Every structure is written in structure tokens, then in C-alpha cells.
Amino acid sequence: MAQVLTQPIQLYYWPTPNGWKISIMLEECGLPYDVKLVNIGKGDQFKPDFLAISPNNKMPAIVDPAGPDGAPISVFESGAILQYLGRKTGLFYPADERGRVEVDQWLFWQMGGLGPMAGQAHHFRIYAPEKIPYAIERYTNEVHRLYGVMNTRLKDRDFLAGSYSIADIACVGWAKLWERQGQNIEEFPHFKAWLARVMERPAVQRGLALSAEERSAFDLSKDKDAQAVLFGQRAPG
Template structure:
């Protein structure tokens, strides 16, 4: 039995990507909670692992050559785990490109746009109609891209992959982003089908109680200052 992977984590769409992947792989892992609402992501020991002061991050004691390796950025972690195990990330170049393009589509588009929609809709100190409309509409457009992609296929790439895992959490947050999945029937079918997978259920459940013990972010002004007021210093 290999030593567990340390997962630095908080239950958010980016964190869920990794718990879902680890559950799908059946790899042992130890959760190290990084409570981002309390500023734990700025702890010096964590910054040695994740210099962008963002979770998730992992430390794999059984890295390349048998030596430990740390990895930050959720997309890079998914790719690393896929290469390490040979699962959910194909070795064939054409198939891998198919996965990569949808993974990077999520990293560069769906995640940031959904995050901004959620921010302007729920946490901005004043309601800015332009910001709300701009990002809500962009998430709607991106959901449409997924809906068209899934019209004639089960998954974003040829087979179930890290691309699907990367997008699941951001679709799970559809209500906070001002979307109605009934408008996207193929996306809705994909989401409901994958959400029923035991590993996805387990991945989404990691840290649920930790998060529920906190005040809702919309009511926690101190947490908002930590999350939304960061500068270089």
C-alpha cells in the first residue's frame, strides 16, 4: 500500500476536481484543510507548496523516481495524476489533445467566468449591472458551448476524463451563476449522469461539514476582505 497523497483542499469547484479524481482512482489521500475564508492559504508552509496562495495542491510522497513531489494548480494536478496512473488521461496523442483542449477551456474560461459571475451577483459591495450581465451572459454562452459539444456524445472528450471532472463543479454551481440547466438539455443530462457516479458523490462530499460550520460568505465581511482584497503585499 503506497503512502497517502497529501491534498491541501477546501470544498470549492477547484478543490472538487481533485477529490473526484482521487476517488475515481482509488488512491489513498489525506486531506489537509486550507480554510480560505480564514486566510490559511497565506501560511508560509503552504506557500512553499502553492506559491500562488491558492488551493488545491498536493504532495505525493511517491513522485517520479520515488521522490516526493508537490504540485499546485488544479489542471496540473489532474494531468499529473492521470500520467501517474494511466487513467482518465489518455496516452495517445490525438486523444490527449482532445482532453487537454477541454481542460484548458475550463481553466481559462468556464472557471474564471463562473467565478466572476458568482462574485458580482452575490458578493460585490454594490450591485453593478454591467458586471452582473457581462459575466452571467458569458457563463450562459459557455454552457451553450458545452451543450452543443454534448449533443452527440456522452463526455467532453472521447471517454470520461479529467476534462469532465474539471467542469463538473462549475456546472454544479449553476444557480449561483444565474443559469437554468433546463435551457441546456444535453449539458443537464451529462451533469446528472456524472453526478450519480459514486466517486463523484464522494468527491463532492469531502469537506462538506467543514464548510457548513462556517457563516455563509455573503454574511462574513472579514472573509470577504481576505478573499477579495488581495494585493501583492
């Protein structure tokens, strides 16, 4: 295992499925960290100091004061952060190429598929000011397809890449919100069993609980100002 740092990692975070990926990983690895809340409903993600480490104006991001060469390093994009922390600690990310490819393909599957499609399902089912039947059906069906892919994959194994890994960590925050995505978990028994296994892990529970009070106080479906911040983004002129 790689040497674990003693200085805390700075976690730029808001309690969302993407933010949970990193809070869970940090808890699983036992790494010390300090939370820097990025209130996405108030536009904190557009502040210059945050953009300096996350130019896509999205959280999560981290600053590791003990980077690979001993100097601080910042990392944005949740998948890249998971890979970085996995390499740093030697945990939940295999060192051998075959094992790493097995994990990477499911991590990228989440980054390019499950996350974006579930996010669109949330948007059109819950947040969109106009209920567009085609959009709701389109993204609800696509999430259903993706859960079917997971269900088949998990038929003969406990976790997506065989052993518990950053691929499972990436997926659990989105998967636990299946009801909001218009899904019936009983259709996917292997997915359901996987979700229960992952959710039973103490580090997962701690990661999901981080800043839970902020999440409970933040009702995006009713906060029109926050919706304008999050859903009206365009490149600066």
C-alpha cells in the first residue's frame, strides 16, 4: 500500500450523488479530510478560487497537500479523483492491469451512462418547469436499461468488478435514488442485493451522511433561484 498522508485532503463538496463518491472513498480509505462546502444552489461553484481547481465549475474537487511529488495537487472530476485516491492508497483500485481495466470500464460506464442518464431523469421528472412526456419516458427508460445491465452483471458476483472497488463507490449514490428515477427495484433482484451490500458498509453510511443537514434543507424542486443558477448556465460572454 502506498504511504498515507497525514495532512488532511481538502474536499470541495456538496451532498449530491457525485459529491458522495468522494466522501465515501475518503471514509473507506481512512484518509483525513477537511470539508469545503460548495453551495451549488448559491453559485459557489463560479467563484474564482474554486474555478482555479475545478475549471468546469462543478464539484467535487480535492486538493491533496501531499501530491505524488510531495507538492500539493488539485484534482477535479469525480472519476479522476476516485482513480487518484485509489492509486495513492492502493485501496479499491487494483494495481495489476487486468484488474484495473475491469474496474475502469465500470467506472467509465457510470461516468458516461448511469450518472448523466439518472441526472436527466431527475431533471425531467422532478425539476423541469414543464413536464415533457417524451423526455420523462426517454430518460426513465434509459435508466431502466442501465439498471438491467447492472442486474445482469451482478447475477454471479457480489460487486461490479468482482471485488468491491471504486466502480461500486461511483454507482451507489445514484443507485440509491432509484425511486426518484421512476424505477421499481423489485424488477432487478441482483441490483437490489448489491445495493443492500454496499449500503451496509459503515464507510458508505458515513460518506452519505456527510452534510446531510444541508441536503435536507436544500429543496431544489421549490427553490427557483437555485434552479436558475443550476439550470441556466451558459459560457461567459
